[in-house]
Amino acid sequence: MNDRLRELEQKALSAVEKRAAYGPDIDLNRYRNVGEHEKIEALESLSRQAREAAYMAGIEQNLERTAGTYMQLDSSVVFEQVQRAYGGQLELLSTDEALAKYDGLPEYWWQAVPVDQDKYTARVALNQTHGYFIRVLPGQKVERPVQACLLVAENFISQNVHNVIVVEEGAEVQVITGCTSITGVKEGLHIGVSEFYVKRGARLTFHMIHNWAENFHVRPRTGVIVEEGGVFVNNYVLVKPVGSLQTSPSVYLRGKASRAEINTIAYGMKRSVIDIGSRIVLEAQDTAGESISRAVADDGSILYLRGMLVGKTDKRAKAHLDCRGILKSPLARIVAIPELDADSSPECDLAHEAAVGPIDQEAILYLMARGLTEDEAVATITRGFMNIELPGLPEALRRQIDQVMEATLHRGL
Amino acid sequence: MKDLVVEVNGNTVLKGVNLKIGQGETHVLFGPNGSGKTTLIMSALGFPKYRVVSGQILFKGKDISGMSLDQRIRLGMGIAFQRPPVVPGVKLRQLAEMIARTDGAKLQRVAEDLNALHLLDRDLNDGFSGGEAKRSELLQLQMASPDLAFIDEPESGVDLESIAIVGRAINAILGKTRVKAGRTASALIVTHTAHILDYVNAELGHVLVDGRIVCSGNPRDILREVREHGFKHCEVCTNE
Ligand SMILES: Nc1ncnc2c1ncn2[C@@H]1O[C@H](COP(=O)(O)OP(=O)(O)OP(=O)(O)O)[C@@H](O)[C@H]1O
């Protein structure tokens, strides 16, 4: 082990007891299981339940429609394939393979997420169970999406993945990550450290779909560094129950005129505790950030909607945050916490709008005047409310998300 | 409706309205701003804010006072609103398809006729111009093909040329373009200008002043009276 890795390990060890700043504290000792699985030759060899779960998380099973697919089942990488036509455009490995190939990935390993951020990052550092490494070669515009599926098939697993995406200069790619448990699996932990590097003039569109169960605890830890002229788009969708989920990707707009757009759609149901935020840090001239979230709190769910815009450049830059919530049940709760931090940045324009309320009664009556029942009207309006533009969303994924949302909204109808 | 008294937010707006629209008939309703025309329509449809204090509302021979808004719609009532609300994220096309529960062919044709194709994929009423909102309302009403249509000021804010389009749409809703004689729908059309009468044949006109129907008769005659003497005169006319 070289000095750098030893140092990371030391830092991680120092953080094993460190609580996260937000979200319910999870007893990590409950989740110690490891589930090992054999490699598969084709997705068809997965169990029917596993394939269904993957579908629910937006994973395309017809690999012809993708540029590459990575699939992890519990603690094992079971499938890894770049479609033949894209071989010259991108690399897709498990992060362990990438660490071996690239000498420990010194430029990327724990460079966008601090290893000692909290006990979750520490657990990933000390008990990592793989994760994907995607690298798009310079100037390559990958037309079809690359997809990664992180499946949990057994109870009490602690899935501790560490992912890295590098989009080299002038390259473009879309990545779909579907994180999901299989029906019947009741309880587990998923921690995903993700570090994304968007180089000069590159573009990364990242879609993340979560499909968990009522006693799953989910702690993604994401850091993104965007260089000059680069664009990072993040679309996050959660419309299924979860035990608790806390995440707040940090995007550092490091290079001039780099941009970030973060779109979040969350539907809280049952007793889900969902704490979602984002932090966009403007570090250079003409950088621009936009964060849009739409959240619905139903049943007894609690949603914290955080959003932080930070100005850290003395040059001109701007960011905007738009956060709206609908409270659909008298037992639910939404806490919206937008924050603006203009830190020695006299030229930065930071703005936010936040609104929380019930569904517009007038709109419900309007739809009822077209013959919809009240429940149908509420479902239609809620669906419309969450219908924000998710740029770059592939058609198949859009249809799939629609289906899942419809199912969620029409349960009980 | 019989002796209908309706309260809105504690104010009595309709003060005993009697109105009967027979099957296949088209009536127009005149009246000054704030006289209760929209209130009359909303009460007939059962909007919750409009509290029926006394009186009866009958439709197809049934007392519908206890029915919810959507039940009344499913029974065959329909409305084109004077001022429809914005519904973010819900497209006109989506709602129109839900209304008709049929394939898109009819929608395409109706939207073409109403010059509303460009509105189909926009959020409902979001940024619609005055005339566009009216055309979208009529499009939805036409998709619903009601037996009794309440049409609240279809031509306000509509340019003179588009009034012809609006008129055609109303006739289509009422089934008045059908060659075959047969069952046609009824309607109550609220209008200030009566331009719509150039396109739509109406049997009867009524004047609503301060929550009461003060005069009924040939719509063109009424219009002439109002133009010459104002609404005040209508009250006098009933008192004579
Ligand atoms: N929600 C409300 N709260 C209080 N008053 C109301 C409400 N809705 C209607 N009113 C009152 O009831 C009266 C009748 O209103 P209505 O909208 O029925 O008039 P209208 O005849 O349709 O007028 P216009 O020609 O301007 O459309 C008005 O005085 C109005 O202010």
Ligand SMILES: [Mg+2]
């Ligand atoms: Mg009115």
